[in-house]
Amino acid sequence: MSVTVNHTPSPALPPPSRVMAGGPLGWVRANLLNGPINAAVTLLLAYLVVRYAISFIDWAFIHAIWEVPNDRFGRPDTALCRDNKGIGACWAVIGEKHRFILFGTYPYEEHWRPAIVCVLFIALYIVSAMRRFWRKELVLVWVATLTIIGILMWGGVFGLSYVPQERWGGLPITLILATFGLAFAFPLAILVALGRRSRLPAIKALCVLYVELIRGVPLISLLFMASVMFPLFLPEGMNIDKLLRAQVAIILFAGAYLAEVVRAGLQALPKGQYEAADALGLSYWQKTGFIILPQALRLVIPPLVNTFIGFFKDTSLVLIIGIFDLLTAAKTSIIEPQWQGFAVEVYVTVGLIYFIFCFAMSKYSAGLEAELNRHRVR
Template sequence: MSDASISTGPRKPPITAVGPIAWAKTNLFSGWLSTAVTLALGYLLIKAALSFVDWAFINAIWSVPSNAQGPQTQICRDMQGSGACWAVIGEKHRFMLFGTYPYEEHWRPALACVLFVVLYIISAIRRFWRWELALVWIGMLTAIGMLMWGGIFGLSYVPQERWGGLPITLILATFGLAFAFPLSILVALGRRSSLPAIKVLCVLYVELIRGVPLISLLFMASVMFPLFLPEGMNIDKLLRAQIAIILFAGAYLAEVVRGGLQALPKGQYEAADAMGLSFWQKTGLIILPQALRMVIPPLVNTFIGFFKDTSLVLIIGIFDLLTAGKTAIVEPAWQGFGVEVYVFIGSIYLIFCYAMSKYSRGLEAELNRHRHR
């Protein structure tokens, strides 16, 4: 029975069992239904990709001539529907990103945006999760404030009404979360409290805010808030919207934090009580560090939601990134090129949110590693 070929060592598996062919067979063509789906989807995908490349690159117009009457967009109009007019981005991107901030000072909001991103990256690294991080936040936010307002270190003063675009979106999101997060912890603790009056107040706050859309709170901030204050006292519109966003985010984050508090085993509470710790010692040293760690992934998901929701300030006329984009195409020369502008603005939001959601998933896997064993 001895065959010469056996002595050459183990045979390789057949080519249809491993490698790309086998992979395609199990993942793309495992049955007649699967094959049909793959072929149909592949056809549609290739067709869509080709027409997108045609629209976005091959037939696209990257710049238009300009004369005394402004940019001449006739060639863009001729191509409308078959080719993108990226000239609108080239012409208007500074306006969309920084709004009506003085043109020659645009480096300041740009640097502020970079500082925001640096701040996010530092906060995302687990090695830096300690209380000194709060100092970094205060320092960075002060620096951003000085950059945007100016008036010191030889920077010219820029009133807040001139701010716009991406910095406004980042300011609303960052300050909103920086204030809403501590608020939400207090509310979540209050909702779990054994003191009935405090519990009722917290439940009312959370349920009332969660029951109404953010728009109604923003309307309230823009039209009702001035009525709430004593005569002569006036709060700027951006700050009013910021307060509405903080109150809104606080209620939603409080529910996430409450989830963490509830998921913590009762033994932790009892052990802390047995040690004779006071309420705040127990909460600060035992409960919160564990409860917050458990809810980090849903917290990041909620952050993503609020980052997107800041765009709603468009409705009360605050000049954030989306409002700037919508305003850019009001000019007659560029009317009708909304798709290009929204693709541009959408990609900025996509970069921020995708980075956050990727981070959240990585963190979730890392924090749950001990469970998969």
């Protein structure tokens, strides 16, 4: 038996088709139409997207009603909108109610004050987001801005008329709850996170108990606690208004969640940093303040921003205990009989406001993450 080995090489195959590469057509082929199943999925999805986009544009713009005439009592006459229901949106409700949705029952002539407050808040966020301004002076900027905001909202000085807190409402309330909530929850969270990693058993136990209890129950139960149970806790004659009580509940709630984020940062720090600080003979607070926290917080900035987004959204829960934030104002604005049934338009508009804030934060967080991780990318 002899084995013959074929030594003639088989002819080379032709190179793969180059049609797939380059040019917009090539991109479409590579990303949308590779294979029959993918092509079918693309076409189906494209059809659905286009179809619903067209009907949405139809509803929101083409057949929409932007203004309604007044009836003989001087009230807006929404009969036109009612006939148009399901065909076109009735944006007249926004035109009529936008001041109420944004500022609630704040005195109408004084609306410029909450408007400036909103602008100040947004400016504060933008300044705080810039890494150039991450210095100690930023704390002073915060204190100053929040003081100005307080003066503008309450008034009573500098010739501004006094506006009691019960009349505040709308977007400023949402921004106040979110901003003050985080401004106080953050230091609390750092203390609790440090306490949870402490070697002192009693302090550790207290912190664990606090974090786990708060994280185990929904925010609503805390808000209920603030609104119905808290008055029982105080001595007679001592009264704290409802907004402040809700604010305390939000601070306690946010504190527990942020504490877990901060703790993750503390844990992620290499042990050598702690040991090196000890070896230098630094005291506990020197070690924490100069060595540990600056590094640990830097590690967790992206998840911190994500938690901030969560709390910004969660402030809307105060609706349930009847505090007049943006969402409550929106819900209340359509209570009048002639505007009933136009909830979708109002919710879409308010949703857009929430979306702009949250989307900006989420894009910022993603960008920051990329920037902070740049040294890791090879």
